Amino acid sequence: MKNITIAIDGFSSxxxxxxxxxxxxxxxxxxxxxxxxxxxxxxxxxxxxxxxISSFDKNDxxxxxxxxxxxxxxxxxxxxSEVFLNGKNVxxxxxxxxxxxxxxxxxxxxxxRKQMVRQQQKMGANKGVVMDGRDIGTVVFPDAELxxxxxxxxxxxxxxxxxxxxxxxxxxxxxxxxxNVQSRDHIDSTRKDSPLTMAEDAIKIDNSALSLExxxxxxxxxxxxxxxxxx
Ligand code: CDP
Numbered sequence: 001m002k003n004i005t006i007a008i009d010g011f012s013s014x015x016x017x018x019x020x021x022x023x024x025x026x027x028x029x030x031x032x033x034x035x036x037x038x039x040x041x042x043x044x045x046x047x048x049x050x051x052x053i054s055s056f057d058k059n060d061x062x063x064x065x066x067x068x069x070x071x072x073x074x075x076x077x078x079x080x081s082e083v084f085l086n087g088k089n090v091x092x093x094x095x096x097x098x099x100x101x102x103x104x105x106x107x108x109x110x111x112x113r114k115q116m117v118r119q120q121q122k123m124g125a126n127k128g129v130v131m132d133g134r135d136i137g138t139v140v141f142p143d144a145e146l147x148x149x150x151x152x153x154x155x156x157x158x159x160x161x162x163x164x165x166x167x168x169x170x171x172x173x174x175x176x177x178x179x180n181v182q183s184r185d186h187i188d189s190t191r192k193d194s195p196l197t198m199a200e201d202a203i204k205i206d207n208s209a210l211s212l213e214x215x216x217x218x219x220x221x222x223x224x225x226x227x228x229x230x231x
Contacts, residue, residue, distance in 0.1 A: 003128035004230050007136035010150030012184050013157035016132040019219050021080050024130040032123050034133035037116050039094035040070045040085045042103040051102050062111045097172050100180050104187035137199035146226040147202035156208050
């Protein structure tokens with residue numbers, strides 16, 4: 001059976017990564033969370049003081065890009081790959097609201113994007129990959145056989161992300177999560193380099209009213225159909 005490339009793009013907290021992870025597992029494909037890579041670069045920039053509430057030293061970050069090594073390691077117990085920054089597991093640290101508050105600014109930097117895209121294209125070179133993000137169907141894999149674009153109302157997405165953060169034990173308010181979702185939507189959609197837009201040949205899925213189960217079934221059927229058409 002010939003493997004294909006599946007690109008899942010869309011707004012934050014639309015359940016992209018949950019569905020992508022499950023889809024990869026069901027198909028025996030590799031899953032790559034491209035957002036985790038931008039989050040790891042952000043964590044690095046925060047640790048080095050290149051980005052704070054009041055400043056962003058873009059040139060310092062660019063000068064240190066060569067010192068940033070991002071990798072994924074499959075965790076058997078969790079059933080998915082965790083992110084490593086310069087050899088250190090940062091899976092939990094990169095998911096905080098603090099990192100979310102800086103990540104979209106970091107993701108506007110072309111030099112950062114170039115380095116991430118190069119690495120993502122290498123990871124998907126043999127196909128058999130499900131990758132989720134903002135520019136996968138438009139920039140990273142414009143020839144992907146299946147492209148999906150996920151969306152849902154900002155309020156619904158903020159509620160989902162708020163529940164996730166509270167579940168982890170983070171102290172956040174719904175209002176600040178909603179503000180972050182809206183602010184990232186804006187920065188991601190209006191940046192010059194690789195803005196978040198739907199590829200012309202993508203299938204749009206509004207999941208405001210879909211459960212994760214219904215969303216998965218829909219996506220799984222689309223993947224199966226595309227795989228059999230590609231043989
Ligand atoms: O999980 P969530 O939807 O919150 O976002 P993510 O996938 O972890 O991505 C975090 C941020 O990284 C996004 O808001 C974008 O600013 C950036 N990103 C990007 O620019 N390009 C990608 N391919 C993936 C993420």
